[in-house]
Amino acid sequence: MLNRRTLLTSFCAGGAMTLIDGEAAPPVAAEPARRFRIWDGHSHLEATPGDTPEQRMEVLIRCADRLGIERLILSQGYASDDHPTPDGLREENDRVLRAVRQFPERAYGSVYLSPSFPEFSLQEFDRCVRDGPMVGIGELQTDKRCNAPEMDAIVERAISMQAPILQHTWLNARGNGEGESTPYDLVELARRHPRANFICGHTGGDWERGIRIIRETKNISADMAGFDPTSGVVEMAVRELGPQRVVYGSDVGGRSFASQLAKVIGADIPDSAKELVLGGNLRRLLTPILRAKGLQA
């Protein structure tokens, strides 16, 4: 079955770092993104050229610079494993810590946990978030759906630090993968924890359904990352959820920054709404934990 990773990565295996032509690249047409403060709430090191997390991060920052993206929230994905063991989770988080350490002004890390290993996940949260530099949880994409009771303790930890949770979701017309969460699962979890802030990864992919599913659950925001730049998605999300509940993310490196940024830059919504979607909302969600860590939004 196609899933996000197999669909997007086959042209993207690491390798040559010298991808840019020798000539200086001039500006391409207009520069519509430059007038906004853009934070990308959903990024990975997967499918990006480079043999180390630091090399891959250099590529991401180079591309972010070209598009005026100020900051990335970076999480797992280097190994493309949807069935991570505790060792795998720790490795993923260590890679993110290395990448972010190299660009502290440009990226924050977000911890990878799994309800399949609840005790380990709590320890890993403490290591990476409570006692470390990370500022959020997720993207969570594991072999257990997020409505599982084992998620409750993880969410309580997030509430204790006011850390937002990015949960992968899909509504795959061909059937979800084993343990793959849907927006329905996330609604179930979010209603059990009304004090937590959730971001619905990909808004289910099938966004016309995903937006309706999360509409009445106010502590869930809609993530615009990681699906085709189909016209109308941001307009519908802003109309149905309000501009305060829609969050830009890219899902690089499987996706481009560009195709996902286009959903917001190209949307027929006011600039004030674009400002919120492109970064204002994410900064608002992160402000408590950033302040607690002595960091600026």
Added chain:
Amino acid sequence: MIDTNTYLSRWPFRRLVGDETPDFVARLRKRNVAQAWAGSFDGILHKDIAGVNARLAADCRTYGKDFLVPFGSVNPTLPDWREDVRRCREEHKMPGIRLHPNYHGYQLADPVFAELLHLAAEQRLIVQLAVSMEDVRTQSVLARVPPVDLSALPEVVKNTPGARLVLLNWRPGVDEPEQLRSLATAGPIYFDIATVEGIEGIARLVEHLQPERILFGSNYPLFYFESALLKMRESGLSASRQQMLFEGNARRLLA
């Protein structure tokens, strides 16, 4: 800038910003597009293809003379489809046609596809073949249409001298770089960028393809136009490469 992948009329499953032709033209002009190669969404599901193409030609004349370049639809499973090819060329003066084999229910290995490609080559028509329209994971239950299987295409192209083929929205149908190279070496096959993905995706595509074979195409208005535009920016191409992709390659193909 020439956008080689746009559609007029209505997408069957959603109203789109820009799906009224005057608005479509105004929005693309505002984005510095100098010319748009336009097919019709109607050509995907309608059986009265002759009517679809007549409307497309009229819309292009009325709202976008010298801006909209019509590419008529041909469905070779319909009776007397050769007459549609003739009308596209002779009556509507179209430079090319657009195919949707997965929606029209034929394979590229079917003899009728080879016949169609030969006929187009004889008529000096560019053939645009849309490999996909939507992510299969998000399609309506009423229209689960996988990408076109391209495995037979290299052989057909090799056997069709003079064919000029453009693959639109091809990325979901080409999973490996080897498949891409196989297509590119089979003959004059061009590739648009609407569904090219990944970090610096177009710069990486240039590693696998001659840049002369890559065309700027947005899949507007089904996709946000800015997706193709910003992908060009993200890829950091040189000025000369940008010019080729934005315009030069398309102008040469159309000449």
